[in-house]
Amino acid sequence: MSDRNRFPMLIGSTVVLLVMASSLFWTRIPIEGYATLKETGGDSFQFGYITKKSQIPDLHEWMSGQQGKAIFALPDQLYSPDPAKPLPFVYPIYDRTRSEEQFNQLYGYLPQQPTLDLGRTVYTVDYGNARFLFLRSDRLEKEQAAWVHAQAVTNPKQHHIALLDVPPSPVLWQALREAKVELVIAGENVYGLEAAVMQEPSDFSPKDREGYGVWNPGASIDQSYMLMLSYQNDDMAVKATTADGEALDQMELSAGVLAAASSKETVAVGIQQLWRYHRGDASIKAIIPEGFDVTGENPITAPFHLPADDWRSPDYSDAAWKTGRAPFGHTNRLQEEKRLQTRFKPDPPSPSYYFRHTFFLWEAPKEWKDLIVKLSYEDGLILYFNGEEVLRDGIRTGLILPSSLAITNQGTWYREVSLRNHRNKLHMGRNTLAVQVHRSHPGSPNFLFDMSLSYIK
Amino acid sequence: MKSKVLSCITAGLVLAGCTSNAPPPEAGNTLILADIGATRQHLLVTNNNPFVWRKVSFVVNGTYRYRMEVVPRGSTSITLASFVDDDGQPFSGTAAGLRGVDIAVGDAAAGRQGSFRW
Numbered sequence: 239m240s241d242r243n244r245f246p247m248l249i250g251s252t253v254v255l256l257v258m259a260s261s262l263f264w265t266r267i268p269i270e271g272y273a274t275l276k277e278t279g280g281d282s283f284q285f286g287y288i289t290k291k292s293q294i295p296d297l298h299e300w301m302s303g304q305q306g307k308a309i310f311a312l313p314d315q316l317y318s319p320d321p322a323k324p325l326p327f328v329y330p331i332y333d334r335t336r337s338e339e340q341f342n343q344l345y346g347y348l349p350q351q352p353t354l355d356l357g358r359t360v361y362t363v364d365y366g367n368a369r370f371l372f373l374r375s376d377r378l379e380k381e382q383a384a385w386v387h388a389q390a391v392t393n394p395k396q397h398h399i400a401l402l403d404v405p406p407s408p409v410l411w412q413a414l415r416e417a418k419v420e421l422v423i424a425g426e427n428v429y430g431l432e433a434a435v436m437q438e439p440s441d442f443s444p445k446d447r448e449g450y451g452v453w454n455p456g457a458s459i460d461q462s463y464m465l466m467l468s469y470q471n472d473d474m475a476v477k478a479t480t481a482d483g484e485a486l487d488q489m490e491l492s493a494g495v496l497a498a499a500s501s502k503e504t505v506a507v508g509i510q511q512l513w514r515y516h517r518g519d520a521s522i523k524a525i526i527p528e529g530f531d532v533t534g535e536n537p538i539t540a541p542f543h544l545p546a547d548d549w550r551s552p553d554y555s556d557a558a559w560k561t562g563r564a565p566f567g568h569t570n571r572l573q574e575e576k577r578l579q580t581r582f583k584p585d586p587p588s589p590s591y592y593f594r595h596t597f598f599l600w601e602a603p604k605e606w607k608d609l610i611v612k613l614s615y616e617d618g619l620i621l622y623f624n625g626e627e628v629l630r631d632g633i634r635t636g637l638i639l640p641s642s643l644a645i646t647n648q649g650t651w652y653r654e655v656s657l658r659n660h661r662n663k664l665h666m667g668r669n670t671l672a673v674q675v676h677r678s679h680p681g682s683p684n685f686l687f688d689m690s691l692s693y694i695k
Numbered sequence: 696m697k698s699k700v701l702s703c704i705t706a707g708l709v710l711a712g713c714t715s716n717a718p719p720p721e722a723g724n725t726l727i728l729a730d731i732g733a734t735r736q737h738l739l740v741t742n743n744n745p746f747v748w749r750k751v752s753f754v755v756n757g758t759y760r761y762r763m764e765v766v767p768r769g770s771t772s773i774t775l776a777s778f779v780d781d782d783g784q785p786f787s788g789t790a791a792g793l794r795g796v797d798i799a800v801g802d803a804a805a806g807r808q809g810s811f812r813w
Contacts, residue, residue, distance in 0.1 A: 526765075532747045533768060587736070587774045634769045637747060643739070643770035680737040680772040 285365065285467040287401075287423055288312035289455075293462035294481055301328055308466070309365055311372070311401055313425070319344060332359035332374045333403035354378065354385055362389055368397035368469065371419070375404050383413035397474055399423070399467070405447075415449045420491050421467075421476065428453045428465065428476060430489055436473070437490035459486050507597050507671065507691040509612065509652065510579060514559040515566065518590030518640030518674065522549050526637065534636025544625045549592060552624050552670040556594045564688035565614055566591065569649075571684070577651075582685060589677040590640045593687060596670050601695070603661040608694040612652040616686040617678040618644025623663040624670055629655060633676055644676040649686050661693075725803035727811040730770075731796050735789050737772045738796065744768065748809075750801030753778070756794050759786040766800075 286308050294300045298320055301310055309327040315335040319325065326347045336344065338357050348358040356374065360382060363370040371389060373382055386400070398419040400406075405424040406414065414422055415431075422429040429450040430442075438444075439453045446452035455463060455478040463478045463486055477488040516522065526532060527542035546553035562580035569575050582591070603609065611629070613619070618632030633644040675687045727748070732739035738755070742748055748766040755761075759778035763771075778786040786792075796813040803809035 532765070533745060535745075585736070587776075589772050637765060637767040639765070639767060639771065641771045641773060642767055643772055679734070680739070681734045 284308035285368075285370075285399075286310040287465035287467070288316055289426055289464055290316065294464075298325070300481070301325055309363070311370070311423075313403055314341065329363055329370070329372060331372055331401050331403050334376060351385070354381055356382075360385070366469070368399060368474075371398065371400040373400055373402045373406065373410065375402050375406050375410070375424075379407045379409045383409050386410070386413040386417055386419070389417075396472065397421075397469060405429075411447055411450075415447075420474065422450065423465070426454055426456050428455065428489065430476075430491055434491040435489065436492045437488070439476075439478075439487045439489045441487070442489065453489055455487055461486070503610070503692050503694050505690060505692045506599060507595060507689070509614075509688050509690040510564050511595060511690075512561055512563050513566070514556040514594045515562055515580075516549075516556070516559040516592045517586060518588040518592055518676075520640070522592055522640050523547050524549055530637075532637040534634060548625070549594070550622045550625045550672045552596075552668070554594070554670075559592075559594065565686060566593070566688065567616070567684070567686040569684045569686065574649075574686075578686075584683055584685075585681055587680075588640055589643055589680045589682075591675050591685070591687065592640075593673040593675070594670060596668060597691075598668055599664060599666050602666050603664045603693065606661055606693040606695055607658070609657045609661050609664070610654060610692050610694070611657055612654050612690045612692075614649075614651045614653070614686055614688040615675055616649030616684050617647040617676065617682070619673055619675045619687070621689075622672040623657075623660060624665075625672070626660075626663045628657055628660040628663060632678075638674070638676070640674075642676060643680075644678045646678040649684055651686075652688075652690075725800070725805075725807045725809035727798060727800055727803065727809040729798060729811045729813075731813045733775075733793055734772075736776070737774055738778075738793075739770060739772050740766065740796075740798070741770045742766050742768050744803070746804045748798075748800040748803060752799040752801070754797040754799075755786055756792070757797070 284307060286304070288294070288297065288310060297317065302325060304310070305325070305327060309329065311329045311331060313333045314330040315333055317328070317330055319328070321344065324347055329348070330345055332341055338359055341359055342357040345358055349361045350358050351360055354360050356378060359374050361372050363372070369389065371386060373386070398417065399421045400414055400419045400423070402422070402424045405427065406422070418431065420431045420434045429447060429452050432444060432449060432451050435451065438451070439455070441455070441458040442451050442453045444451040455465070459478055461480065463480060466477045466479050466483075468475050468477070472492050474491045475488055476491070478486045480486065525545060525548050527538065527544070529540045529542065530538045544551040548554060564580070565578050566580045566582060567578050568582045568584045569578065611621070615632070619630070620627060620633065620638065621629040632647040633642070671689075671691065673687065673689065675685070677685055728743035730741035730743060732741075738753070740753070745768070747768060749764065751763045751766045753761045753763070753773070755775070755778045758780045760780070761773060761778045775789070776785045798811040800809040
């Protein structure tokens with residue numbers, strides 16, 4: 239009997255192992271580094287704007303090759319569409335090169351606005367979480383202004399972008415500004431709403447129009463270029479690129495910053511600020527105020543006064559405490575570790591750390607509509623405004639000592655909490671934030687703290 | 696080394712699973728409800744009563760003492776090095792060396808005393 243017949247299982251297993259092992263050679267397995275969780279999600283888009291300096295020899299053919307990768311806009315004069323092969327992802331801007339009738343006929347795939355008597359020359363395109371408003375500058379400006387208002391204000395899209403052949407009239411500018419249209423592309427000029435501009439391009443002139451700064455990429459870029467718009471959630475980038483995608487210059491805008499600015503949210507204490515901090519130990523003195531239920535069953539109702547040596551008191555001297563920049567903590571999560579500004583040693587003798595931060599307010603809090611804190615912590619924390627407790631989370635009610643353990647929690651980064659009902663605990667002038675943060679276990683590998691305080695008038 | 700690790704794991708499992716084996720409280724005393732746990736450096740005590748314990752004395756292995764004026768509800772961690780004997784020598788062992796924990800509460804509910812033995 240041959241060996242093949244005597245040991246079929248052994249031979250079969252060996253063959254399978256060899257096939258599996260050979261995959262190491264014909265696949266590209268990672269051999270160094272570590273896996274990181276890339277934050278993705280939300281909508282995103284690629285939107286190209288063809289400029290006069292794009293200088294693409296056969297535009298129709300080139301754009302045909304881009305189908306499925308991006309959508310495009312361009313002044314009508316730059317485009318000679320093939321009526322037999324329309325490219326429905328190419329959106330022209332009416333510039334009077336053709337008559338309105340010719341335009342309507344040539345671009346039959348464009349949407350028509352029944353409320354405006356402008357055929358297909360004024361229209362909207364929704365793409366991802368953005369709304370593009372294609373306008374014209376020569377007719378019915380007041381009607382277009384009202385239409386812009388209706389489109390942008392009543393529309394929940396995150397980004398609004400307007401496109402015209404030349405800068406619009408003052409009436410239309412005002413409508414765009416009021417509608418907080420972030421980006422206006424008019425011919426070769428790119429106008430960014432200054433409240434939303436996060437990164438200016440190299441040749442950016444602020445306040446060219448009220449509220450808008452202007453960027454003319456062609457003035458500083460000698461070679462051919464086009465504009466590529468892309469966004470990820472709140473952030474939008476406008477890049478001047480070559481046809482091959484090489485970036486030459488760029489402007490970045492943020493709808494989130496714009497939303498914050500429009501709501502008049504003022505930051506009183508920012509994130510990543512300097513704080514005084516101390517490890518929780520017997521030197522941390524905290525009285526039990528009269529009327530305070532140590533079991534935590536009943537809330538304290540009567541006002542109380544903290545002595546100056548109580549760590550929560552605004553009068554407490556924290557000069558002997560260390561100073562560090564938030565976020566504080568330690569973690570075994572690699573992608574979070576680099577976000578920490580002050581790193582604590584893991585496995586300390588105490589499960590808690592105490593933090594204090596003093597800041598000034600130049601306005602009376604009672605005038606505010608809202609008071610917002612954004613908290614990063616793990617596992618539990620108690621927050622005090624000028625010695626009075628305003629927030630407790632992840633830790634039980636009642637008396638808490640430096641040795642007390644929190645409830646096990648997933649760490650949270652900048653969780654937003656409204657403390658509007660505690661506005662009266664802050665006042666114009668000097669204020670003190672005091673925070674105690676506790677682990678859920680003395681050997682917990684993770685600890686985190688940072689916070690901001692802002693208000694809306 | 697392996698035996699030390701095994702001892703630590705065994706001690707941890709035993710401690711984590713243990714609650715009171717004390718007899719019912721004497722007449723007039725308050726029943727103390729507690730959980731005892733330990734890490735390499737800490738004794739973990741959980742006050743499961745609906746009240747805080749006051750004037751609390753902890754004794755580890757019948758020798759090493761630690762006092763707290765108040766022990767709130769919930770879990771508290773105490774470093775093992777905080778426990779000292781009558782000569783002031785700290786407990787130098789780890790969780791594996793824990794053989795017993797006695798808790799004497801001088802003022803439990805309504806001023807009555809209470810105790811707990813692990």
